[in-house]
Amino acid sequence: MQNQDGVQVDGEVESATSVPTPEFDEWANFGDQDIMQQHSAIRAEEAEKIPFLGDKEPLSSLAAEYQSGSAILLEKIKVLGEQYAAIRRTRGDGNCFFRSFMFSYLEHILESQDQSEVDRIKANVEQCRKTLQSLGYADFTFEDFFALFLEQLDSVLQGNEASISHDELILRSRDQSVSDYVVMFFRFVTSGEIRKRAEFFEPFILGLTNATVEQFCKSSVEPMGEESDHVHITALSDALGVPIRVVYLDRSSCDTGGVSVNHHDFVPAGSDLPNASGCSEKVSPFITLLYRPGHYDILYPK
Amino acid sequence: MAEDKYNLKNPAVKRILQEVKEMQSNPSDDFMSLPLEENIFDWQFAIRGPSETEFEGGIYHGRIQLPAEYPFKPPSFMLLTPNGRFETQTKICLSISNHHPEHWQPSWSVRTALVALIAFMPTNPNGALGSVEYKKEERRSLAIKSRAAAPRYGTVERQKLIDEIHECMLSKVPPVPQLSPSQDSKEHPSNREGEVQVSSQHDGATPAGEAAAEGSPNPAVGDRIVEEVQEAPLNGNPGPEVARTLNAAPSGGSSQLLQRPEMKVQKPADDRLFTWAAVGLTIAIMVLLFKKFMKSSGHGAVFMDGS
Known part of the structure; x- marks a missing residue:
């Protein structure tokens, strides 16, 4: 809240790195390549509409979206307004959950300067690294992604030469070379957690896709652009030890008359948060995401 | 290496350099791959035809191009040596073609893709793009021919690399097992490994690969390969061990096949x-x-x- 987000920040922060582009055109015979280009063209078109991470908007902008739409939704948004002040949209490219989580988490650290939380998550990240190694992933396939996340983590803590401002965090979150790498980091962590606790996740995965745990990780977790479900959220929350609240905005209504908005808290299993030990009472999540079928955005409580 | 030429901050460059290093520290008998000195996004490779198949003894060269967005986007492959399974100088995309039901993912690497490529050789192309379906005898004679000389392709610089890879592979890959020893190619490798010799002695002409391919549809093969590759590092880092695991991958199932010699009698x-x-x-x-x-x-x- 303390920083104004309206500062001129456009998508022009695209990777400023120069890479010698291999000459792809010299091969006349296409096929798969064609299909892939078409895919990415569609994605790019879709992406133009919204940056990876939008500006903070008052909740009224959400209501405006449904002005001529469902009365139930408008009613629910009104209820939401009692608890939440603002929304920050993310791009709907299948990575929205991870991008929302990334920004929300880093913003929380930036604002709270919670050193002990940083230490705690770093220990979890170390654990995730070991998990991947023990699952047989070659180090070089994931270490860049890990390094980049840890770098962001250090830079949101103030007082060192790498420290960044809130505006810079927004810029980075809109920079593909940062955002995609962090998303991929989360995908590795999620996949590692699911594989490590395959027996636990298996029934959920079977219920979702009728795939094996292995197949699910390979086809729905690790590839970029694959949407997240409660299985992903549970796994990420468990692996990193970060509780997540998801507020559901859909057309479902309760017959009892009063409209209410459902939410679900994903609380890390075996949570070793020092304050949570002993009492399994409320661990109140500092990350709140708004779920509308097929998409996640960030919600800001009042 | 031309490391200083590249922006090491660039994540793709960083990753590729790591892969080069890894490739050099864990060499395999089944393949060899190196980037061009002037462009690390452009690699040359050679793979060894899987044993117990009509490709046995063959050395197949090809080119890999890594996209600027690597490892988020898949590398593209093409073969340069006529082989009877893949078209030459045509891109074969391992990620989204019939070859692979899953999408490419950043946890894969050039190594993974090469191992998969070897495993795909004896499988049924099922009309996949960039594939051809030659008769076994033709494939076998192409395998023999492939040893004689490396393909001519590209700049002098590239040709040098191709020739270098070819020399190195010749020393690793025993020649095609022949029914008539007269045809045996002249460049007998000096350092044959015992285990390899055993496997190549079994029979002159083995349709084992084809039999395996007929029994298992492509997706299953793909799955197995990827799993095996990911398990490989489990054996610890030492090179020889990893190499042996990979070695075993493409020829998996050979033991059962040997128990069914009648499979061999396939009428053209x-x-x-x-x-x-x-x-x-x-x-x-x-x-x-x-x-x-x-x-x-x-x-x-x-x-x-x-x-």
Whole structure:
């Protein structure tokens, strides 16, 4: 809240790195390549509409979206307004959950300067690294992604030469070379957690896709652009030890008359948060995401 | 290496350099791959034809191009050595073609892709893009031919690299097992490994690969390969061990196959019969489709006139 987000920040922060582009055109015979280009063209078109991470908007902008739409939704948004002040949209490219989580988490650290939380998550990240190694992933396939996340983590803590401002965090979150790498980091962590606790996740995965745990990780977790479900959220929350609240905005209504908005808290299993030990009472999540079928955005409580 | 030429901050460059290093510290007998000195996004490779198949003893060269967005986007592969399984100088995309049901993912690498490529050689192409289906004898003779000389391709610089890789592979890959020893190629490798020799002694002509391919559909093969690759590092880092694991991958199932020698007796006449049947069917379907098309376009014309 303390920083104004309206500062001129456009998508022009695209990777400023120069890479010698291999000459792809010299091969006349296409096929798969064609299909892939078409895919990415569609994605790019879709992406133009919204940056990876939008500006903070008052909740009224959400209501405006449904002005001529469902009365139930408008009613629910009104209820939401009692608890939440603002929304920050993310791009709907299948990575929205991870991008929302990334920004929300880093913003929380930036604002709270919670050193002990940083230490705690770093220990979890170390654990995730070991998990991947023990699952047989070659180090070089994931270490860049890990390094980049840890770098962001250090830079949101103030007082060192790498420290960044809130505006810079927004810029980075809109920079593909940062955002995609962090998303991929989360995908590795999620996949590692699911594989490590395959027996636990298996029934959920079977219920979702009728795939094996292995197949699910390979086809729905690790590839970029694959949407997240409660299985992903549970796994990420468990692996990193970060509780997540998801507020559901859909057309479902309760017959009892009063409209209410459902939410679900994903609380890390075996949570070793020092304050949570002993009492399994409320661990109140500092990350709140708004779920509308097929998409996640960030919600800001009042 | 031309490391200083590249922006090491660039994540793709960083990753690729790591892969080069990894490739050099864990060499395999089954493949070899190196980037061009002037462009690390452009690699040359050679793979060894999987043993117990008609590709055994073959050395197949190819080119890999890594996209600027690597590892988020898949590398593209093409073969340069005529092999009877993949077209040459045509991109084969391992991630989204029939070859692979799953999408490419950043946890894969050039190594993973090469191992998969080797494993795909004896599988049935099922009409996949960039694939060809030659007869076994032709493939076998291409395998023998492949050893004689490396393909000519690209700049002098690239050719040097190709030749270098070829020399190195010749020393690793024992020649094609022959029924008639007279045809045995002249460059007998000096350092044959015992285990390899055992496997190549079994029989002169093994349709084992084909039998395996017929038994298992492509997705399964893909799955197995990827799993095996990911398990490989489990064995710890030492090179030889990893190499042996990879070595075993493409020839998996050879033991059961040896117990079924009758599989070997495959009549080429059968093949021809099926081919003609397939051609006949295709023609029949085309005729039907054409008829239907004529019919529907006739209707379409009527509607058009009406409005």
